[in-house]
Amino acid sequence: MARKKVTTEEAQRIKKTREIKQRKNSLKAEQEYDVCAICDDGGSVTCCDGGCGRSFHLDDGDEEEHEDCREKLGLTLEQAKMIINMDEGFICKNCQYKQHQCFACGLLGSSDDTSSQPEVFQCSHDDCAHFYHPKCIAQLLYPNSEEATLFEVEVAAAREKFTCPVHECIECKGVENKNDRSMQFAVCRRCPTVYHRKCLPSDIIFKSRKGPNGSLQRAWDDILPDRILIFCMKHKLVRKLRTPERNHIIFPEANELHMPNTPEGAPWNKICLRKSRCTTISPLPSKLRRLHRLQATRTSATVPVPSHSLQAPHSRNHIQALAVGSMTDHTPYNLSVSCRQ
Numbered sequence: 001m002a003r004k005k006v007t008t009e010e011a012q013r014i015k016k017t018r019e020i021k022q023r024k025n026s027l028k029a030e031q032e033y034d035v036c037a038i039c040d041d042g043g044s045v046t047c048c049d050g051g052c053g054r055s056f057h058l059d060d061g062d063e064e065e066h067e068d069c070r071e072k073l074g075l076t077l078e079q080a081k082m083i084i085n086m087d088e089g090f091i092c093k094n095c096q097y098k099q100h101q102c103f104a105c106g107l108l109g110s111s112d113d114t115s116s117q118p119e120v121f122q123c124s125h126d127d128c129a130h131f132y133h134p135k136c137i138a139q140l141l142y143p144n145s146e147e148a149t150l151f152e153v154e155v156a157a158a159r160e161k162f163t164c165p166v167h168e169c170i171e172c173k174g175v176e177n178k179n180d181r182s183m184q185f186a187v188c189r190r191c192p193t194v195y196h197r198k199c200l201p202s203d204i205i206f207k208s209r210k211g212p213n214g215s216l217q218r219a220w221d222d223i224l225p226d227r228i229l230i231f232c233m234k235h236k237l238v239r240k241l242r243t244p245e246r247n248h249i250i251f252p253e254a255n256e257l258h259m260p261n262t263p264e265g266a267p268w269n270k271i272c273l274r275k276s277r278c279t280t281i282s283p284l285p286s287k288l289r290r291l292h293r294l295q296a297t298r299t300s301a302t303v304p305v306p307s308h309s310l311q312a313p314h315s316r317n318h319i320q321a322l323a324v325g326s327m328t329d330h331t332p333y334n335l336s337v338s339c340r341q
Contacts, residue, residue: 034055035223036069038069038072039057039068039246040246041066045058046059046090048090048095049090054129056090057069058073059080060077073251093252097252099252100122101249103164103166104137106248108252109131121155121159123162124161124163132162134152137152140192165193166192166194167194168194169196172199174196178226184226185197186230188235191234203215205218206220
């Protein structure tokens with residue numbers, strides 16, 4: 001099958017991936033700082049080259065929990081060693097199948113921006129690799145505001161660029177300054193919650209308190225360069241692990257998804273971690289499909305949106321019209337204007 005030409009959006013993503021990797025490699029030359037996306041531990045980790053910006057333990061080493069990381073990736077020890085020894089790099093399943101989790105709600109969604117209905121969109125900040133549903137990022141940026149509904153449709157329909165909350169302090173709304181210790185960021189590993197060092201709540205502590213019911217350490221000052229790794233108070237810590245439950249990473253199953261069409265020059269085609277026969281699944285649960293059919297019976301007229309308007313900026317009136325037909329949580333957006341009787 002002939003590969004598609006690289007779109008502008010795809011070329012930008014490839015460029016962004018390469019820049020993130022170059023920055024990580026330059027920092028690794030000075031110190032080992034990356035942590036595994038699954039177990040939140042450091043050591044010998046391998047960075048995904050597919051755009052998600054995450055790292056994983058592929059080599060078991062001396063740690064039994066690192067073996068769990070490799071198994072969650074669906075790799076045998078032989079496969080992992082082969083990947084580590086390859087020069088071409090490693091691509092996680094999320095990036096292979098362009099199915100990424102929303103960093104706010106944790107649900108998987110299509111991140112294929114070459115398709116007509118992507119479900120999650122990536123933050124446009126230079127060194128950010130987080131994805132969000134339009135509804136989730138709208139609620140984060142415009143909580144309890146009428147602007148949220150409008151912004152949700154702007155992201156979904158007009159592909160409006162956004163910067164997620166990870167790039168400002170949740171308390172003072174200030175930005176990061178790595179050269180000022182008090183203004184360095186403390187970044188939660190599980191959600192888009194970020195504080196300045198000076199703004200950290202007192203219950204996010206750097207050292208565990210003694211006793212069977214003593215508070216556990218939630219902040220680490222020596223893992224990330226010029227940043228603090230934290231688990232914010234939204235996440236319950238497991239005393240044995242000293243982290244929250246490690247069930248937060250979801251990988252798509254190869255036998256449930258089609259591999260996206262790979263544009264020429266994109267990095268996704270470097271390695272396939274799982275070879276199996278692919279089948280197509282409906283992107284909507286059965287209840288939501290019934291909801292679509294019910295709404296269709298109530299619709300008297302539908303005006304399709306021209307295909308070129310997906311790339312061109314939408315007028316605010318047009319976006320408001322699209323909002324009338326927006327669906328419930330995390331469903332593909334129907335880009336049409338519906339007129340009810």
